[in-house]
Amino acid sequence: MNNSQRLKFGIVVFPGSNCDHDAHYATGTILQQEARFIWHKEGSLGEVDVVILPGGFSYGDYLRCGAIARFSPIMKDVVRFAGNGGTVVGICNGFQILTEVGLLPGVLLRNASLQFVCKYVRVRVENAETRFTSKCQRGEILEIPVAHGDGNYFVENDELKRLEDNGQIVFRYCDEWGKISEAANPNGAIANIAGVMSEGGNILGMMPHPERASDPALGHTDGRKIFDSVVESVIQQFVLT
Amino acid sequence: MYLSKIIVTLRKSILDPQGKAVEHGVHALGFEKVENVRIGKFIEMNVTADNKPEAEQITKEVCEKLLANPIMEDFAFTVENHKAP
Numbered sequence: 001m002n003n004s005q006r007l008k009f010g011i012v013v014f015p016g017s018n019c020d021h022d023a024h025y026a027t028g029t030i031l032q033q034e035a036r037f038i039w040h041k042e043g044s045l046g047e048v049d050v051v052i053l054p055g056g057f058s059y060g061d062y063l064r065c066g067a068i069a070r071f072s073p074i075m076k077d078v079v080r081f082a083g084n085g086g087t088v089v090g091i092c093n094g095f096q097i098l099t100e101v102g103l104l105p106g107v108l109l110r111n112a113s114l115q116f117v118c119k120y121v122r123v124r125v126e127n128a129e130t131r132f133t134s135k136c137q138r139g140e141i142l143e144i145p146v147a148h149g150d151g152n153y154f155v156e157n158d159e160l161k162r163l164e165d166n167g168q169i170v171f172r173y174c175d176e177w178g179k180i181s182e183a184a185n186p187n188g189a190i191a192n193i194a195g196v197m198s199e200g201g202n203i204l205g206m207m208p209h210p211e212r213a214s215d216p217a218l219g220h221t222d223g224r225k226i227f228d229s230v231v232e233s234v235i236q237q238f239v240l241t
Numbered sequence: 242m243y244l245s246k247i248i249v250t251l252r253k254s255i256l257d258p259q260g261k262a263v264e265h266g267v268h269a270l271g272f273e274k275v276e277n278v279r280i281g282k283f284i285e286m287n288v289t290a291d292n293k294p295e296a297e298q299i300t301k302e303v304c305e306k307l308l309a310n311p312i313m314e315d316f317a318f319t320v321e322n323h324k325a326p
Contacts, residue, residue, distance in 0.1 A: 063282075064310055100310070107312040114258050154255065154313060188258075 007231055009035045010048035012078065012094075014069045019055035019091065019211060026211040027052070031227050040072035049234055050087045051078055053094025055147070055209055065108060065150045066096035075101055087131060087234055088203045089226075092148055095195075095205030104198055104205045105163065106155035111148070112188025118147040120220070121186050123171035123194045123208060124178050130170055130197055131233035132204045135225045141178050142171070142222040144208035146186055146194075151207040153189040153196070163196060171195035171206060243288045243296035244323035249309045249316045250281035284308055287323060296320045 009027040013020045020037060027050075028035030038045060045051060058069035069075070075097075082088045082103050090098040098104040111117060120143050128138040136142070155163065163169050171194040175184040180192045187207070195206030210223030251257045257279050264278035286303075290296035297320050309316040 063308070067307065067310070099312075107310055109255065109313060110258060112256070112258050114262060156312075188256075 007033045007049045007234055008047060009033055009050045009052060010038045010045050011035060011052045011054055012038050012040060012074055013054070014040045014056065014058035014072060014093075014097075016058040016060055017054050017056035017093070019093075019209060022209070022211040023052045023054045023091070026214040026224070026227060030214050030224065031231060033231060038074060040069070040074045043073050043077065045074065045077045045081055048081070048086075049238075050089065050230055051081060053078070053088070053090040053097050054211075055092030055094060058093055058097065061093075061150070064096075064100070066093060066098075066100040069093075069097045070101040079103065082198070082203050085200065085202050087230060089132070089230065090203070090205040091209055091211065092146075092151070092207055095207060096150065098203060098205045103203050104196060105159050106153055106196065108150050108207070109152040109154050109188075110150050111152050111186070116147075116149040117151070117186045118145070119186070120145045121194070121208060122174050122176060122178075122184065124174040124180065126169045126172055127167045127197075129167070130201055130204070131230060131237075132197065132226055133170060133229050134233050135229040139178060141174060141176070142208075142213075142225065143220055144210055144213045144223045145220075146208045147212075148187070148207055151187040151189065153187075153193045153207070155190060160191060163193075164191075166199055168197050168199065169193055169195075170197050170204060171208070242323045243290055243293065243320050245286050245288055245296065245300040245318055245320050247284040247286070247300065247304060247308060247316060247318040248281055249284065249304075249314050250279060252313055252315050255313050282308075288320070293320055293322075 172192040210226040213220040213223030260279040304316040
């Protein structure tokens with residue numbers, strides 16, 4: 001593809017996905033890119049530049065969130081795509097699936113409060129030199145909603161240190177002044193982690209829903225910066241290669 | 242045929258808020274001597290195998306690959322003879 005072309009977003013639909021249309025709307029209608037749904041039974045992603053694993057409750061969250069979706073036929077090709085450096089974004093349930101399939105470290109436990117949390121939260125951009133945050137500044141505060149019961153990110157201490165040393169922590173929950181505090185942590189996540197990326201920097205998992213904060217009509221557009229970053233970065237990558 | 246009974250529990254190092262909430266309930270009932278309530282999952286499954294070690298091996302693999310997530314969970318199981326009904 002070249003600069004004038006549009007990116008192809010592939011949005012994987014699992015039984016129980018419920019943010020797939022929002023992701024399609026944000027990337028296709030708001031960002032004016034090509035967006036296409038990919039049913040989880042398909043064996044191939046086809047021609048895509050970015051894969052989104054959307055939010056929802058795939059397979060009813062049976063056993064563990066994301067544990068069954070990981071065996072959907074399409075996931076083999078998602079793993080292949082990611083292994084080749086392809087850009088993958090997992091949002092909420094998509095994040096859970098990415099940890100279950102082993103593309104991202106850690107796991108998402110039940111919220112410490114035991115309550116489903118559905119509200120706007122603030123996250124601080126911890127690393128702006130990623131393909132997901134190139135349009136943000138380091139330390140910038142984004143207001144994006146969360147809606148989950150299992151968003152309590154956990155990794156062992158040595159893994160946490162690795163994530164910190166490698167700059168893989170992309171977003172942390174913060175207060176209105178950008179301070180990382182327990183009060184600003186909606187789910188008990190270790191080190192207030194709201195989003196992490198793979199060591200290679202091509203796979204992002206995040207609990208907040210950027211697709212729900214992309215349309216000006218809804219009052220918040222901070223989520224759009226993440227999609228805009230992806231579009232800019234991936235296009236740049238194509239120009240360079 | 243064998244019957245596997247599997248228990249999946251949160252690893253000790255992981256806080257179990259559900260267990261804590263139940264513990265509060267137990268204390269509210271007056272059972273002050275009860276503590277460290279932890280909640281897990283119980284899973285049963287039939288396994289066709291030539292012998293018990295084979296059934297145990299299959300059960301172990303299913304636990305490792307799907308039923309438990311080693312980052313947060315431990316598992317234990319028993320395997321017994323099972324006559325198909």
